[in-house]
Amino acid sequence: MIQTSASARFGAPREPRKAMDPGRGLVAVLDFVSVSHLRAVVFLALVGxxxxxxxxxxxxxxxxxxARFAQATKQMVETGDLVDIRFQEEVRYKKPVGIYWLQAAVVETASKMGLPRAEVRIWLYRVPSMLGAIGAxxxxxxxxxxxxxxxGAVVAGLxxxxxxxLGVEARLAKTDAFLLFTVTAAMGAMAHVYLAWQRGDDRYNSWATPAIFWTAIAAGILLKGPLILxxxxxxxxPLAIIDRSAAWLWRLKPLVGVPWVLLLVLPWFIAIFLRAGETFFADSVGGDMLSKIASPKESHGAPPGLYFLLFWVTFWPGAPLAAMAAPAVWRARREPGAQFLxxxxxxxxxxxxxxxxxxxxxxxxxxxxxxxMTAGAIERSVLSRSWLTKGAAWWFAIPVVxxxxxxxxxxxxxxxxxxxAWPFIAASLIFGLFAWRLFDENRAEASLLNAALASLFLMTATLGVVVPKLRPVFPSVEIAQALxxxxxxxxxxxxxxYQEPSLVFMTGTDTLLTDGSGAADFLLGGSCxxxxxxxxxxxAxxxxxxxxxxxxxxxxxxxxYNFSQGKPVSIAIFRSEGTQ
Incomplete structure (x- = not known):
């Protein structure tokens, strides 16, 4: 499929048809930013x-x-303990410490810069996720x-x-957006080394690419354990089986890289072992990772095929083009680039x-x-011209739904x-319609750029306007404001x-989670x-x-409304008047 040389293994590119359409100006922007790496990087960062x-x-x-991640980080900031991970008094050993350190660094920096009440501003805890998404x-x-x-690389980034x-994960204070950054960095380093080896090119027989690879592995392990491995x-x-060789791995300099990874990750793992013994490893590897293989956790079980179905929404607006690229990718499956991807x-x-x-x-x-893979098919103008092109209607259907x-x-x-939200809704529908109606295989870039704008306005309407207005869905905020x-x-x-983690985050680490009798006894214990x-x-x-x-x-x-449990809630705030 994708090539490492100037020849076109997808087939000869066709001359794009010149036409006046709403994507022409957008394509001109792509022309401008593709002139240099600096322009491309700045453009993608700003677009992010x-x-x-x-x-x-x-x-x-x-x-x-x-809320659980943020509260655990908040406690780390409050206590100054950068080793242990807790939600109130309960240990939270499902994930390593990486994301908590990143979030704590942001919160501490904001606090020292004078931002009031930095520890309860959830957006600070989201900064590592946004930076990880842009980095990815x-x-x-x-x-x-x-x-x-x-x-084509700019198109892939878009x-x-x-x-x-990714738009959702970039706005959540969790591990996944930053994990994506580390995995993509590691896989990118492998790709450069592997394809250089396939060409007999020694350009990547240097320290820069291996340094990225092993540092990304260390960061990924500190974020989510061995998943990156x-x-x-x-x-x-599979590459070693197909090529009957894995000699290219030596170009990643493992004799130096493995000790570097151990140097970066072992100090905290040793510290948490000395603090908690085998509890962390039992909870994170056995209790969290391995147990998910055989049984559903937190009611998230589903049969095979779910990810394939979700792909058409979660990878939108790229999903229709990915489907059109699939036949060309499969035809090129024996080429080194396609093999790797x-x-x-x-x-x-x-x-x-x-x-x-x-x-x-x-x-x-x-x-x-x-x-x-999709960007490569667009670059070589080898998108399918079969019934798959009907999928372009998906660019309009998703905004509508x-x-x-x-x-x-x-x-x-x-x-x-x-x-x-309505102006953004209108813009999303208009650009989605443009992407659909103007699509043909020679104008895929223009349609994609229109679809990207449809995605931007869709996320602005939903995540930027509608979701923050859904106050009943966030009762913890109103409770904290009342207190x-x-x-x-x-x-x-x-x-x-009502004992959701967001309530603890918003009202304080010492918030007591109890039953009706315990709450009455608690109220009797003081005036405030x-x-x-x-x-x-x-x-009760x-x-x-x-x-x-x-x-x-x-x-x-x-x-x-408690959307975690899927039911309405009515929460009374009682205050003591003393005793009879």
């Missing part, structure tokens, strides 16, 4: 910011994973340069940058489909390979039509019924205390309050 910033600052903490886009560009020209899944191993093994993609994808526990972001590290659901959901939850308004020093809270009692637990709270002679009043009541 434009795509990932809407909603970045004003979406409240998302339950449950994001740039690494996709760099990796693509091993296979295709600069212009395909990844504009996809819905799985991607590498499942790529190397297919080895990157297929074995790991099969593993994820087999594993019982499934979440959409698990396959995200495979999307750069798809982006590069997603934005309709977003507006209907907003009206149901808030009784407001969210008019601010900040009380007239007393150092308010403390106990939560009953509040019980946050969900309606289903009020009877009231019975215990009566038994101990507690007098209390309702400071306020918050109505909302």
């Amino acid at each position: 910011l434009v795509f990932f910033l809407p909603g970045f600052f004003n979406i409240p903490p998302i339950d449950r994973d994001e 886009v740039l690494m996709t560009y760099w990796a693509a340069l091993a296979f295709i020209g600069r212009r 395909l990844l940058c504009s996809c819905i899944l 799985m991607f590498i191993a499942l790529t190397v093994i 297919l080895a990157w993609l297929i074995p790991s994808w099969i593993v994820f489909e087999i594993v019982i526990t499934k979440l959409p972001h698990y396959v995200l590290p495979l999307y750069p390979a798809i982006a590069i 997603v934005l309709t659901l977003a507006i209907v959901g907003a009206i149901i939850l808030t009784r407001q039509p969210v008019f601010l 900040r308004k009380v007239v007393c020093v150092g308010p403390q809270a106990a939560a009953v019924g 205390r509040f019980a946050l009692v969900e309606a289903r637990s009020e009877r 709270f009231a019975a215990r309050a009566e038994a101990i002679g507690l007098r209390y009043n309702v400071a306020t009541r918050i109505e909302g």
Whole structure:
């Protein structure tokens, strides 16, 4: 498929048809930024910011994973303990320490720069994810340069940058966007070395590329344990079988690289072993990683084929072009470039489909390979001209469906039509329609750029406008605001019924998670205390309050919706009036 020489193994490129269409100006931008690497890198970085910033600052903490990560980091900042990982008193040993260190560094820096209440500003905890997402886009560009020209590499970066899944992960304070950065860097380094070896080229027999490779591995291990090694191993093994050799791996200088990785990762692993013994390894490897293979975790089980179905939404707007590129990629499967990309993609994808526990972001590290293959087919003008071209309608269908659901959901939850989102909705629909109606194989770039703009406006409308307006879905924010308004020093809270991680993050690490009886006893213990009692637990709270002679009043009541459990909630904030 993708070439390492000037010859076209996809077939001879066809002269694009000159036509006046809404993509012509966008293609001119692509012409401009493809002149030099500096322009391309600056362009992709800026585009990443434009795509990932809407909603970045004003979406409240998302339950449950994001809020758990942020709260664990918050406790690390509060205690100054950079080794242990805890959610309140409970150890949190599912993932290594990497993302917590990155988040803590951002929060500490912001605090020292004078940003008030930095520790409860969720957007600070999201900064590593956004930087990781932009880094992954740039690494996709760099990796693509091993296979295709600069212009095609820019297209590959845009395909990844504009996809819905990365847009979501860039706005969540979790490991996955930064893990994508490390995996793409490692795979890009392997690609450059492998294809140089295939050509008999010694250009990459230097230290720079191996340094990127091994440093990326170390960072990936500190982020999510040995998962990055799985991607590498499942790529190397089929290549070694096909080539009957893995001699190119010596160009990565493993005799120096492996000690470098150990130097970077062992200090923390030794420290956590001395602190917790085998508990961390049992929880992270056995309890979190291996257990997901045979049984569904947290109700996320699904049969094989789910990722293939989700791909058409999560990789949108690149998904239709990926389908059109597939026949050409398969025809070129014996070429070194296509071999490498297919080895990157297929074995790991099969593993994820087999594993019982499934979440959409698990396959995200495979999307750069798809982006590069698709960009290569666009560059060589060998997209399918069969029935697959009907998939171009998907560029218009997704905005119609997603934005309709977003507006209907907003009206149901808030009784407001969210008019601010409508201009962005209109723009997304218009550019999606342009991408669909103007598509043919000779104008794929123009259609893709229109589709990318449709994706930008879709994410701006949904993540930038609609989601932050869904206040009932984020009751923790309203609870925290209510507690900040009380007239007393150092308010403390106990939560009953509604105990989401975002509540602990917003109201304080010392928030007590208890039952109705425990909340009544807690309220009796001081004057500046509040019980946050969900309606289903009020009877138990009231019975215990009566038994101990507690007098209390309702400071306020918050109505909302707990989307983690899929049910409405009504939370009363009780305050003590003393005893009878």
